[in-house]
Amino acid sequence: MYRDRKFILFIFIISFFGCAHNVAEDSEQNCAETESFYVETIAPILSQNCVGCHSGESPSGDLRLDSFTSVRNSIESTLDRVNRDQGSAGFMPQGGSKLTEDQMTSLQVFFEMDCE
Ligand code: HEC
Structure with missing residues (x-):
């Protein structure tokens, strides 16, 4: 009985560290993708x-x-501003014209990409 409990604890610890490791790896990979999308498109x-x-x-x-x-941290308010009607209060780019559909879509995609 005692041995069983030890075994279960052992499995528990192994799977815990196994998971933690995978999560870290996934997030690194997601960040790499998100960062290259930033460099190339955003x-x-x-x-x-x-x-x-x-x-x-x-x-x-x-x-x-x-x-x-800084772009990552402010992407939500950036989306809010570029989606307003041109000429209305708070519209961005201030004094400029509305971004194209493609550009707005790219910003939306960037917002939805993973990377903590
Ligand atoms: C001609 C100058 C100018 C340009 C170009 C411009 N902005 Fe702005 N932006 C401002 C000013 C001034 C403010 C502060 C006033 C306000 O909040 O509307 C501001 C505020 C903001 C804010 C709110 C900041 C906060 O924390 O409250 C966001 C988000 C923003 N701009 C995004 C953008 C984006 C995205 C673009 C390009 C698509 C852009 N801006 C282009 C002048 C500009």
């Missing part, structure tokens, strides 16, 4: 339409849109 959209105001020492709205981390 960064060009933002540098063309947003970075002029959202970068440097005192970025507009106190928001920088020139790094993976």
Whole structure:
């Protein structure tokens, strides 16, 4: 009986560490994909339409849109702003014209990609 319990504990520990390891690996892989999507697709959209105001020492709205981390952290409010009607309050790019459907879709895809 005593041996059985030890065995169960052993299995439990092994599977726990096995899982933890896989989770870490998955998240690393997801982040790599998300980051390359950022570099290839998202960064060009933002540098063309947003970075002029959202970068440097005192970025507009106190928001920088020139790094993976800052874009990742603000993707929800970015989607909100670019989806507003052109000319309405808070629309982005401010003073510019609405992003194309493709560009908006890319931002939405980026929002839905995994990477913690
Ligand atoms: C001409 C300058 C200019 C451009 C270009 C511009 N913005 Fe802005 N943005 C501002 C200003 C000024 C504010 C602060 C006022 C406000 O919140 O509307 C702001 C605010 C924001 C905010 C809210 C920040 C916060 O934390 O409340 C987001 C998100 C944003 N912009 C995203 C974008 C995106 C995405 C683009 C490109 C598609 C863009 N902006 C292009 C000037 C600009």
